[in-house]
Amino acid sequence: MKKNNVTRRTFLKNSAMAGALGVMGTTSSAGLFTSCSGGGKSKNGNIPLKEPGSFYIPDLPDKAADGKELKAGVIGCGGRGSGAAFNFLNAANGVTIVALGDVFQEKVDSLAEKLKNEKNIDIPTDKRFVGLDAYKQVIDSGVDIIIDATPPFFRPEHFKYAVEKGKHCFLEKPICVDPVGYRTIIAAAKQAQAKNLCVVTGTQRHHQRSYVESFKKIMEGAIGEITGGVVYWNQSMLWYRERQPGWSDFEYMIRDWVNWKWLSGDHIVEQHVHNIDVFTWFTGLKPMSAVGFGSRHRRITGDQYDNFSVDFTMENGIHFHSMCRQIDGCANNVSEFIQGTKGSWTTQGETVIKDLAGNVIWKYDHEAEKTNFSQTDPYTLEHVNLINCIRGNKPIEQASETAIANMAAIMGRESAYTGQETKWDTMTASPLDYTPKDLNMGKMDMSAFTVPVPGKPQEKKG
Numbered sequence: 001m002k003k004n005n006v007t008r009r010t011f012l013k014n015s016a017m018a019g020a021l022g023v024m025g026t027t028s029s030a031g032l033f034t035s036c037s038g039g040g041k042s043k044n045g046n047i048p049l050k051e052p053g054s055f056y057i058p059d060l061p062d063k064a065a066d067g068k069e070l071k072a073g074v075i076g077c078g079g080r081g082s083g084a085a086f087n088f089l090n091a092a093n094g095v096t097i098v099a100l101g102d103v104f105q106e107k108v109d110s111l112a113e114k115l116k117n118e119k120n121i122d123i124p125t126d127k128r129f130v131g132l133d134a135y136k137q138v139i140d141s142g143v144d145i146i147i148d149a150t151p152p153f154f155r156p157e158h159f160k161y162a163v164e165k166g167k168h169c170f171l172e173k174p175i176c177v178d179p180v181g182y183r184t185i186i187a188a189a190k191q192a193q194a195k196n197l198c199v200v201t202g203t204q205r206h207h208q209r210s211y212v213e214s215f216k217k218i219m220e221g222a223i224g225e226i227t228g229g230v231v232y233w234n235q236s237m238l239w240y241r242e243r244q245p246g247w248s249d250f251e252y253m254i255r256d257w258v259n260w261k262w263l264s265g266d267h268i269v270e271q272h273v274h275n276i277d278v279f280t281w282f283t284g285l286k287p288m289s290a291v292g293f294g295s296r297h298r299r300i301t302g303d304q305y306d307n308f309s310v311d312f313t314m315e316n317g318i319h320f321h322s323m324c325r326q327i328d329g330c331a332n333n334v335s336e337f338i339q340g341t342k343g344s345w346t347t348q349g350e351t352v353i354k355d356l357a358g359n360v361i362w363k364y365d366h367e368a369e370k371t372n373f374s375q376t377d378p379y380t381l382e383h384v385n386l387i388n389c390i391r392g393n394k395p396i397e398q399a400s401e402t403a404i405a406n407m408a409a410i411m412g413r414e415s416a417y418t419g420q421e422t423k424w425d426t427m428t429a430s431p432l433d434y435t436p437k438d439l440n441m442g443k444m445d446m447s448a449f450t451v452p453v454p455g456k457p458q459e460k461k462g
Helices: 008-013 079-090 105-119 134-139 152-164 179-194 209-219 249-255 273-283 366-372 378-391 399-418 424-428
Strands: 070-075 095-102 128-130 145-148 168-171 199-201 226-235 287-295 307-314 319-326 333-340 343-346 352-355 360-363
Touching (some): 070 079, 079 095, 079 105, 095 105, 095 134, 128 134, 134 152, 145 152, 152 168, 179 399, 179 424, 199 378, 209 273, 209 343, 209 352, 226 273, 273 319, 273 333, 287 399, 287 424, 319 399, 399 424
Parallel strands (some): 070 095, 070 145, 168 199, 226 319
Antiparallel strands (some): 226 333, 287 307, 307 319, 333 343, 343 352
C-alpha cells in the first residue's frame, strides 16, 4: 500500500483516505465566569485567597432545569463515549442523541443498540457515520451539542470544526497531546467565547461536590496561602489489545490507543491530568518549568512509559510534585495533597482540611451528600452544568482552563522523555507535533514508534 505523508489537519480533512474507518472511539485563563456572592472576610475570620464572586462555582442540582429541547451527537462511540452519552441523557429532561460517529462500524452500531434498548432512542442508519470525516458529518447533522470522546490526538481539530459551526461542546479530557494541538485548542476556545458557546470538559472533579466544596473552603482561606502540594495517580496497568490477524498498523494502534504516545499523550497526559488539574485549578497558577523522571518496566504494548515523577515550579515560585504509575503489584494512590501556611487539604482516604498540628478542622460529609442529593455522579453532573448553562444562556468555557493542566502534563512528559528541564513559554510555542510522519490507513513505519530514552550514554574512559 502506498504511504501518504500528511499533516494531522490534512489527514483529518481528507475523507478520501477514510475508507471504512472514521472518527476514533474510546474504550475507556481559569475562572472566566463568576458567581454572584458578596465580598468580605470569611465567617471564621480567615483572609480569603480570592474574594467571593471572583471565581466560578457551578450550581450542581440533581438534574438540569427544564427548557428547550437539545439534540446531541456523539463522536467516538467506545466505552467513554457510550458512558458520556448516557451521562448526558441522565442529566436532564428534554435531551436526546440523534447522531453517532466512530472509526469502527461495530462501535457505532453497539451504542445505537444500547440507546434503543435502554432509552428507546432510535438512531437511523443515515445518522450513523463511519470514517475519518465522520466528526464533520455528526457536527453537520443538525445537532446542538457535540460529545467528543475520541482518542485525545483528534480532539483539537474536532473542537475547532465544532466551534466554527457554532456547536456547544462536551470535550473529554485530555484535550490535546502536543503543543500544536494545544494552540489549536486555545484558538478555538477564544472563538467559542466570542460566539457565547458553552464548552465543558471531562475534568470531572470540577463537578464533584467534595472538590467544589474544598475549593470554596481553600478560597475562603482555610489553609492560608498555598505553599506547595503533591498529586498522585498510581494504579495497576490499564487495558491493552493484542494485535489480531487482518488488522492494519493503523487499526491496531487505534484499537490499542491508550498505549500509544501519539494517540493518548501517554498516561501522565491521558489520566494524570485530572490530579494536575486540581492543583492548577486551586492555585490559579500555571507551571513555569518542569523537571521529570520516567521509565517503562511492565507495559505490554505501545510505546509509552508506565511511570512518571515530575517537579513543577509555578509562576510564584512554589513547587508541586506529580507522581503517576500504571504497574500491577505496586502501592496505589489516587489523590491530591495541598499544603498552606495555616494547614493542609487532602483527598487521600477522606476529604479533609487539617491545621498545622494535624487536627481535622473540616471534613466533607459524603453521607450528607447522599441524603441531600439523588445524583452524586460527577460524570453526570458535568452534563447537568453544561445543559443548565446552555438553557440559561450563561456561556461557560472550560477548554482554556483545562489546557493549562494539559500543557503542564505535556511539559512533565517531555522532560521525562528528554531528561531536560522544560519551560512553559518554550513548550507552548514549540513546533512539536505527534502526528506520525507516514500516517495512513494501512501499513505504517512501526519502527518509528520507540520508547524514549532520556540523556545520553556514559562515554568509556581509557
